[in-house]
Amino acid sequence: MSKIKGAIVVDTNRCKGCALCIEACPKDVIALTAKRVNVNGYPYAAAERPDDCIGCASCAVVCPDGCIEVYKKKMEE
Amino acid sequence: MSNEIISKENQVYRKPALMNDTPMHYCPGCSHGVVHKLVAEVIEEMGMEDKSVGVCPVGCAVFAYRYLDIDWQEAAHGRAPAVASAIKRCWNDRLVFTYQGDGDLACIGTCETIHALNRGENITIIFINNAIYGMTGGQMAPTTLIGQKTSTCPYGRTPEIHGYPLKVTEIAATLEGTCYVTRQSVETVAAIRSAKKAIRKAFEASMAGKGSSLVEIVSTCNSGWKMSPVKANKWMQENMFKFYPKGDLKDNTNESQIK
Numbered sequence: 001m002s003k004i005k006g007a008i009v010v011d012t013n014r015c016k017g018c019a020l021c022i023e024a025c026p027k028d029v030i031a032l033t034a035k036r037v038n039v040n041g042y043p044y045a046a047a048e049r050p051d052d053c054i055g056c057a058s059c060a061v062v063c064p065d066g067c068i069e070v071y072k073k074k075m076e077e
Numbered sequence: 078m079s080n081e082i083i084s085k086e087n088q089v090y091r092k093p094a095l096m097n098d099t100p101m102h103y104c105p106g107c108s109h110g111v112v113h114k115l116v117a118e119v120i121e122e123m124g125m126e127d128k129s130v131g132v133c134p135v136g137c138a139v140f141a142y143r144y145l146d147i148d149w150q151e152a153a154h155g156r157a158p159a160v161a162s163a164i165k166r167c168w169n170d171r172l173v174f175t176y177q178g179d180g181d182l183a184c185i186g187t188c189e190t191i192h193a194l195n196r197g198e199n200i201t202i203i204f205i206n207n208a209i210y211g212m213t214g215g216q217m218a219p220t221t222l223i224g225q226k227t228s229t230c231p232y233g234r235t236p237e238i239h240g241y242p243l244k245v246t247e248i249a250a251t252l253e254g255t256c257y258v259t260r261q262s263v264e265t266v267a268a269i270r271s272a273k274k275a276i277r278k279a280f281e282a283s284m285a286g287k288g289s290s291l292v293e294i295v296s297t298c299n300s301g302w303k304m305s306p307v308k309a310n311k312w313m314q315e316n317m318f319k320f321y322p323k324g325d326l327k328d329n330t331n332e333s334q335i336k
Contacts (some may be wrong), residue, residue, distance in 0.1 A: 006089075007082040014098075018106030018306040024266060042105065055082075057090040058266045064110025065101055066092025073087045 005075045006055020008047050011067040015044035021059035021068060027052040030059055093117035095126060095146050102140055106306020108296030109138055111263040112176075112205060115273045117145050119280055120172070129172040130164050132157040134186075136178035137212045138205065155186025158193035161200045165283075172280055174201040179220040180210040183245045187219075190245065197254025197288040201279040204245065204291060207298035208317065215301030219243040222320055227301070242320065246293040250326035256288035258327040262295040262318070264310040275325075282330045295321050 008030070015038060022030045022045065031048035038044045045068070047053060055072030095117035103109045120129050129147040133139055135154040142149030148171075152160040157175035165173040182190050182204050190202065209227050210216040216229040220242050224233040234242075250258040257279050261272035272294060279290035295317050299309035 005082055009083060014100060016105035020106055020306050020310070023307050023310075040100075055089055060090040060092075061266050061269055062111065062264075064103065064105075064107055064114075066096055066110065066114050068090070069088060069092075070090040071082045071084070071087040072089045073082045 003075050004054055005073055006053035007050060007071045008053060008059060009069045009071070010045050010047075011069075012038045012044045012046075013040070014065050014067040015042060016040070016065060017042040017044055018064065019045070020062045020064065021045050024058040024062040026056060026058060027054055029053045093121055095121055096144055097146050099143050101144055103137060104300045106297070106299050106309065107137070108207065108263050108294065109141075109205065111269060112203065112272070112294055112296070113141065113144055115263070115269065115276055116174075116176070116203070119273060119277045120147060122277070123172070123280060123284075125172045125280075125284075128170060129174075130161075130168070132161045132164070132173070132175040134175070134177040134181035136181045136210075138176050138178060139212070141176055155181050155184070156189050157181065157186065158198070158200065158202060159189045161202075162193050162196070162198040165198055165200050169199075172284055173199075174203060174280065174283070176203045177205065178211065179204070179206045179208065179245075180212075180218050183219045183243050187243075187245070191248065191252070194249050194289045194291060195252045195254045197256075199283045199286050199288065201276075201283045201290045201292065203276065203279075204293040205296050206293050206321065207296045207301070208242075209298055209301045211298040211301045215298070215303075220245075222316060225316075244321070246291060246321075246326060249291045254288050255291060255327060256282050256329045256332075257290040257292075257325075259291070259325045260293040260295060260321060260323050262313070262323060264297070264313060268323075278330060285330075287330055287332075293321070295323065
């Protein structure tokens with residue numbers, strides 16, 4: 001059975017840590033970094049559980065700064 | 078695993094090409110960024126990259142010209158619809174739109190806005206309504222809700238002292254010159270998709286010469302409201318939508334051209 005897998009790439013230095021993507025993600029994949037900050041001093045969004053990503057792009061659509069790129073691929077099992 | 082997924086052919090979403098890499102000055106979670114993205118996406122989809130002219134307001138979006146790589150003109154406070162009218166009249170093949178906040182459009186530029194809409198200028202007005210003056214520090218705006226606390230009405234807006242909130246979009250719907258008047262929001266994926274359709278429809282109507290369009294986007298100002306972005310979205314859903322119900326107020330885009 002084939003399975004849809006997704007992945008996100010966050011432009012960490014553009015991210016402002018508003019956490020709207022975390023709220024939008026249906027699979028609870030994203031979290032803000034707990035101890036690291038970007039060049040502007042913001043904690044940034046990162047894929048905490050990347051294996052659960054389905055590539056729905058909800059996070060990227062709601063991101064006000066457009067810092068998330070989404071990839072999706074059909075995987076053959 | 079992720080390395081084989083992350084490649085160009087599997088890409089399903091990236092920020093629109095018209096949006097450049099300049100970091101936006103907006104606060105974290107500001108609705109402006111989402112609306113900027115929608116405008117860029119719609120212009121790209123319409124193939125109007127070289128033929129679009131935006132008119133910036135005074136307010137937080139005053140620097141919109143830094144972020145989208147189209148032609149922009151900065152207008153004096155509230156005067157964006159007047160400037161846009163002139164641009165569209167002189168340069169008829171251009172997609173002309175204004176991008177204004179509620180302080181700019183509903184207070185200082187009420188006259189220009191209502192008259193430009195009433196004349197039926199073939200422009201689109203994108204109206205970001207966050208119910209306060211965000212840029213200057215969260216003062217009360219004409220659109221502030223009854224009971225809402227701002228820095229100039231710290232005990233909440235009361236009709237006896239401050240008057241009633243102004244529904245510009247409802248006023249615009251009654252004007253003869255408008256062809257499409259709608260109220261949208263950008264807090265969820267579904268709402269963002271609907272707002273994008275509305276912007277596209279408004280841009281197409283203005284290019285087809287059907288009259289003026291007003292797209293109000295009910296949005297948040299989490300810094301001015303003193304909330305986190307996520308809480309601000311919830312507050313907007315619970316309070317703003319009661320007074321500013323979403324949906325199309327007027328849609329004459331299918332009718333023939335206004336003469």
